[in-house]
Amino acid sequence: xxxxxxxxxxxRGLSRERRLQLLTGVPAFAHLPTSALEGLAARLEEERFPLxxxxxxxxxxxxxxxxxxxxxxxxxxxxxxxxxPLASMxxxxxxxxxxxxEPGGRxxxxxxxxxxxxxxxxxxxxxxxxxxxxxxxxxAFAKVADDLRVTKFLKQVSPFSTLDGERLRRLASRLKRFxxxxxxxxxxxxxSGEECYLLQSGRVEVLARxxxxxxxxxxMLGPGSLLGEAALLTDEPRxxxxxxxxxxxxxxxxxxxxxxxxxxxxxxxxxxxELVHLHDRPRRVSGMEAHHRTTILGENITTLRDPRRDVYYxxxxxxxxxxQRLDGQHAVQDLTSEYAAAHGVLxxxxxxxxxxxxxxxxxxxxxxxxxxxxxxxxxxxxxxxAVAAIRRVIE
Numbered sequence: 572x573x574x575x576x577x578x579x580x581x582x583r584g585l586s587r588e589r590r591l592q593l594l595t596g597v598p599a600f601a602h603l604p605t606s607a608l609e610g611l612a613a614r615l616e617e618e619r620f621p622l623x624x625x626x627x628x629x630x631x632x633x634x635x636x637x638x639x640x641x642x643x644x645x646x647x648x649x650x651x652x653x654x655x656p657l658a659s660m661x662x663x664x665x666x667x668x669x670x671x672x673e674p675g676g677r678x679x680x681x682x683x684x685x686x687x688x689x690x691x692x693x694x695x696x697x698x699x700x701x702x703x704x705x706x707x708x709x710x711a712f713a714k715v716a717d718d719l720r721v722t723k724f725l726k727q728v729s730p731f732s733t734l735d736g737e738r739l740r741r742l743a744s745r746l747k748r749f750x751x752x753x754x755x756x757x758x759x760x761x762x763s764g765e766e767c768y769l770l771q772s773g774r775v776e777v778l779a780r781x782x783x784x785x786x787x788x789x790x791m792l793g794p795g796s797l798l799g800e801a802a803l804l805t806d807e808p809r810x811x812x813x814x815x816x817x818x819x820x821x822x823x824x825x826x827x828x829x830x831x832x833x834x835x836x837x838x839x840x841x842x843x844x845e846l847v848h849l850h851d852r853p854r855r856v857s858g859m860e861a862h863h864r865t866t867i868l869g870e871n872i873t874t875l876r877d878p879r880r881d882v883y884y885x886x887x888x889x890x891x892x893x894x895q896r897l898d899g900q901h902a903v904q905d906l907t908s909e910y911a912a913a914h915g916v917l918x919x920x921x922x923x924x925x926x927x928x929x930x931x932x933x934x935x936x937x938x939x940x941x942x943x944x945x946x947x948x949x950x951x952x953x954x955x956x957a958v959a960a961i962r963r964v965i966e
Contacts, residue, residue: 584617615692616692619688622685632678635693636665636692636698637690640691643684645685648723657680668712672702721746734836734839748823753815753817758809766803772820773818774817775815779812853937856935860878880933882933884928903922903926
């Protein structure tokens, strides 16, 4: 039989009993009346695909759904650097139904045979007729479709993309989606929080408070951005305000789920920590002295001195550039952009490491303390507390 060829009702290899057994194993179908299940079983067509055969291609028009009888398949989506795996599927699992929920829908993923596949397929018209006759199963399919869309979003653009398929789907099922109109304050500076947010669509502005009653612009963020994660990792108040510039779709993630995700996957923990670093707005410790000299090779060297401790810290030309901009208003990502504009592209980790070195040596601090906390209080910086929090859950 050729790839993807249908056997048809007159040449079915599977018994009626086996078809019904597979259908009742699908949660959305499990509560259908027996007569409906039998009618559905009779309309299913058998199809076979060889190893590496493409069953469905992303963005193609959806014309049927599939139920795996034998073999395994993998679902993937297109990422910035090529295919990104979404899920591995085996016997009894259903796929292809998402786009059938809407007229003119497109496939959300490419599905490829990992083993030779035996499938049962249902044409789009038959599936939609089933939904009309039994609206109670529409909600079940809609929930599955929503979870897969979120999983695809997480895999493509979020810091959680390194999670494996099972963990990613579990995380997607725990996220709470909500919509906000333009002008809504999503996060308010100095408040505590138990949730962070993934921006699924729309744009937001990040603001910080300067003189009393005055706010200044820090950044504008788009889809894929993680908002408010630092407060969850450090138990600090929110260090900025986030406001919707246009209607936005957000996915709320609770503290416990964030910590579980970074605890299960070291790469995810590292990427979330990098975001904490990039979003922080470090500032110089006041009272430091700067001494400049040029080496015999023409290299410009700056040495910082803390006269209170009589401690010295040597800066490269890059370090001096960054030092001058540690004013509590520039996020690390801003420093990276400014250096690139002035001198060429600089890897973000170089900025992170340079600023982290200054913090560890006591020449710079993280975000300003929250309200009511004295500035000279002896406590860990935001970065140090973030590192400690992540180490606790990944070690």
